[in-house]
Amino acid sequence: MILELLLILSTLFYVAAVFAVLRLFIKAKNITSGTQPFISVIIAARNEAKRIKPTLDSLSKINYPQEKFEIILVNDNSSDDTAKIINAYLDRQDNWKLINLDREKESLAGKKAALNKAIETAKGEIILTTDADCRVQENWLLEVAAKFDDQTIMVLGHSVIEEKPGFLDKLLRFDNLFSGIMVAAPTLAGVPMSSVGRNLAYRKEAYLQVGGYNKLSQHKSGDDVHLTELFRNELKGKIRFCFATFTITKRPDTFREILFQQIRKNSKLLKKSFGSVLMALILFFYLVFLIVFPLLFQTSISIWILALAMKLILEFITLRVAAQKLGDLKLAPYFPFMQIFYPFYVTVMAILGVFQIYEWKR
Numbered sequence: 001m002i003l004e005l006l007l008i009l010s011t012l013f014y015v016a017a018v019f020a021v022l023r024l025f026i027k028a029k030n031i032t033s034g035t036q037p038f039i040s041v042i043i044a045a046r047n048e049a050k051r052i053k054p055t056l057d058s059l060s061k062i063n064y065p066q067e068k069f070e071i072i073l074v075n076d077n078s079s080d081d082t083a084k085i086i087n088a089y090l091d092r093q094d095n096w097k098l099i100n101l102d103r104e105k106e107s108l109a110g111k112k113a114a115l116n117k118a119i120e121t122a123k124g125e126i127i128l129t130t131d132a133d134c135r136v137q138e139n140w141l142l143e144v145a146a147k148f149d150d151q152t153i154m155v156l157g158h159s160v161i162e163e164k165p166g167f168l169d170k171l172l173r174f175d176n177l178f179s180g181i182m183v184a185a186p187t188l189a190g191v192p193m194s195s196v197g198r199n200l201a202y203r204k205e206a207y208l209q210v211g212g213y214n215k216l217s218q219h220k221s222g223d224d225v226h227l228t229e230l231f232r233n234e235l236k237g238k239i240r241f242c243f244a245t246f247t248i249t250k251r252p253d254t255f256r257e258i259l260f261q262q263i264r265k266n267s268k269l270l271k272k273s274f275g276s277v278l279m280a281l282i283l284f285f286y287l288v289f290l291i292v293f294p295l296l297f298q299t300s301i302s303i304w305i306l307a308l309a310m311k312l313i314l315e316f317i318t319l320r321v322a323a324q325k326l327g328d329l330k331l332a333p334y335f336p337f338m339q340i341f342y343p344f345y346v347t348v349m350a351i352l353g354v355f356q357i358y359e360w361k362r
Contacts, residue, residue: 040124
């Protein structure tokens with residue numbers, strides 16, 4: 001009886017939390033300031049010769065006053081033709097520049113060194129980052145800039161995964177959608193907990209004030225998430241979410257790269273703020289409880305079916321609304337299957353991530 005009551009209460013708590021997320025997405029408004037500050041777009045590239053051309057092509061079509069932005073590309077010690085390809089574009093763009101990073105002179109690990117080096121030279125009031133394998137939309141800068149009023153210090157965005165056929169594509173896109181919800185919902189609620197470096201903007205002054213990536217040198221991965229937490233904890237100012245535009249990223253080429261990317265993404269799970277970790281653990285234990293309950297208490301199967309139905313129905317509605325806002329509504333027919341399969345998948349990835357079982361890109 002006690003465990004039955006626990007199932008009912010925990011499900012009601014979960015449903016209430018999901019309903020709160022649904023309300024946040026439905027009520028989200030596209031509030032803009034109408035400002036056009038000088039923006040420095042920063043992209044770090046390491047051995048991206050096979051993937052960077054679509055990115056550079058999309059950057060060359062940006063709809064923003066030419067005199068109010070610059071694009072800084074950092075060649076992060078590439079051993080392929082990345083720098084050569086970038087240089088071919090520099091000849092046609094007056095406000096683009098390339099920095100060749102000397103790793104021997106840098107103390108920061110991973111992408112932090114490249115981004116920090118570019119920020120040091122950036123002229124922009126606003127720093128806007130994406131990855132070397134992401135295409136941007138023409139109005140990307142216009143929409144992100146419009147979110148910066150006088151009180152805003154950071155604007156978080158979303159990045160969709162380019163469609164490909166097959167089950168793996170659907171799984172990665174669903175995982176990406178779930179990540180987008182976990183970025184957008186807390187931000188809309190006023191307590192941002194995460195972000196993605198593929199679409200992240202912040203004031204350079206604020207970055208310098210908190211110590212930037214030098215303050216995060218102890219973290220092996222999750223630079224974007226930890227920077228967002230640093231802004232939230234140490235600065236007064238708004239952190240907002242931009243639904244109006246997003247970047248479009250390619251998934252890695254090989255299964256090995258995809259696997260390590262997924263594990264690496266989950267490796268920061270226990271290194272986030274206390275609130276983020278607590279929320280993840282509560283969700284994890286609830287899902288485990290929901291899975292094992294019918295195996296241990298078969299006489300109460302009707303209660304379990306009711307709890308499961310409530311969970312799945314409200315989840316589906318919330319996922320559909322979120323997918324529409326985040327630009328991947330075509331994924332909706334696969335939601336019912338993913339709602340069952342994804343908790344098992346993400347649990348395995350989280351365990352592998354906690355044990356740091358991955359490699360960085362060579």
